[in-house]
Amino acid sequence: MTKESRPAHEPIPEWDEAADEILDGCGYDPDLGKRMAEDAIKITNGELTEQEFHEKYHEEVKTEFGTDERPTKPEGFDD
Amino acid sequence: MTNYGLVIDQERCIGCHSCAMSCKQENNVPMGQAWNRVLTVGGDHIDTPEGSYPEDGDDGTLEMSYQPTACQHCENAPCVKVCPVNATYKREDGIVEIDYDKCIGCRYCMAACPYNARVFNWDEPQHRPEEGTGDVEERPQGVVEKCTFCSHRVEEGLDPACVVNCPADARIFGDLDDDGSTVSKYVAEYDTNRLLDEKGTDPKTYYIQGEMSPGRPWKGKELESELDEQPTPEEADDPDSEESMRRATADAVWGDD
Ligand code: SF4
Numbered sequence: 410m411t412k413e414s415r416p417a418h419e420p421i422p423e424w425d426e427a428a429d430e431i432l433d434g435c436g437y438d439p440d441l442g443k444r445m446a447e448d449a450i451k452i453t454n455g456e457l458t459e460q461e462f463h464e465k466y467h468e469e470v471k472t473e474f475g476t477d478e479r480p481t482k483p484e485g486f487d488d
Numbered sequence: 489m490t491n492y493g494l495v496i497d498q499e500r501c502i503g504c505h506s507c508a509m510s511c512k513q514e515n516n517v518p519m520g521q522a523w524n525r526v527l528t529v530g531g532d533h534i535d536t537p538e539g540s541y542p543e544d545g546d547d548g549t550l551e552m553s554y555q556p557t558a559c560q561h562c563e564n565a566p567c568v569k570v571c572p573v574n575a576t577y578k579r580e581d582g583i584v585e586i587d588y589d590k591c592i593g594c595r596y597c598m599a600a601c602p603y604n605a606r607v608f609n610w611d612e613p614q615h616r617p618e619e620g621t622g623d624v625e626e627r628p629q630g631v632v633e634k635c636t637f638c639s640h641r642v643e644e645g646l647d648p649a650c651v652v653n654c655p656a657d658a659r660i661f662g663d664l665d666d667d668g669s670t671v672s673k674y675v676a677e678y679d680t681n682r683l684l685d686e687k688g689t690d691p692k693t694y695y696i697q698g699e700m701s702p703g704r705p706w707k708g709k710e711l712e713s714e715l716d717e718q719p720t721p722e723e724a725d726d727p728d729s730e731e732s733m734r735r736a737t738a739d740a741v742w743g744d745d
């Protein structure tokens with residue numbers, strides 16, 4: 410299946426519940442985890458670039474974890 | 489470059505759970521956890537058939553086929569992209585691995601994995617026997633773990649435990665970047681399916697459906713690349729033949745390792 414023919418990612422209600430259970434009490438922001446998980450699929454799907462993903466969450470990840478070591482960091486990205 | 493992948497021939501798989509058990513044993517997977525699960529296709533639950541029971545004298549349509557499922561070692565892995573501390577990473581040889589010393593247990597990777605391939609050690613891991621099993625150190629409480637493609641074996645020139653212990657030769661492991669490897673040939677020759685292909689994760693596990701392949705065409709525990717001679721896949725075995733049954737039973741009882 411090519412990038413162009415891939416269907417857009419639609420949120421799945423069952424996943425929503427499962428993700429809530431997975432992230433409940435994880436000690437970090439569960440809402441951030443859910444949003445990043447959804448957007449990571451949008452990258453694989455071709456709806457979002459790694460650069461957009463990195464920039465979108467960089468500040469939140471740094472605030473939450475004190476670091477941002479994700480491999481999505483674009484070259485020359487200023488921390 | 490090497491790019492490891494797995495082919496699972498669902499036409500050969502007999503649903504015996506040997507892969508699941510040998511995975512658990514080899515990798516010291518804690519009680520209550522599984523890295524490799526043998527799902528059934530079409531049924532409502534794991535281990536339920538699809539179709540309907542015979543009614544009013546008809547034959548019914550019950551059917552059971554199997555889909556062993558573990559980490560798919562996605563090329564474009566969502567779990568890797570979300571890990572804030574880079575504990576989950578992709579190796580040069582395509583294996584997606586977790587650095588358990590780095591993992592902080594945030595479980596973001598679990599939420600991002602569309603294959604439900606990861607498990608979290610909620611409690612102190614327990615093993616039977618207590619000292620554990622296999623050749624891999626236990627992982628502590630509070631980290632995520634999953635299939636490693638048995639990287640500790642692969643680094644020693646050995647096929648993964650689940651591959652060696654499949655009595656139906658339904659699992660074939662090898663280098664997808666080598667056109668001459670059995671995995672590459674089977675992907676080219678047979679109808680294969682990758683789970684959730686439409687998500688673009690580019691999984692490295694291919695499922696053969698439709699026509700049965702000859703399966704893993706060599707005995708022993710070595711990786712294909714370690715063999716002196718290239719194995720030549722013969723005609724597919726008839727899994728119901730007496731010889732196949734005898735061999736499957738002997739392998740399952742005595743092991744091949
Ligand atoms: S199957 Fe899940 S855990 Fe494995 S590489 Fe893909 S996203 Fe990551």
Ligand code: SF4
Pocket residue numbers: 570571572573574575576586590591592593594595596597598631632
């Ligand atoms: S649970 Fe561990 S491996 Fe998973 S995203 Fe968090 S730190 Fe990374």
Ligand code: SF4
Pocket residue numbers: 507510511512514515523524558634635636637638648649650651
């Ligand atoms: S490759 Fe190794 S870790 Fe992965 S399912 Fe098979 S036995 Fe388990």
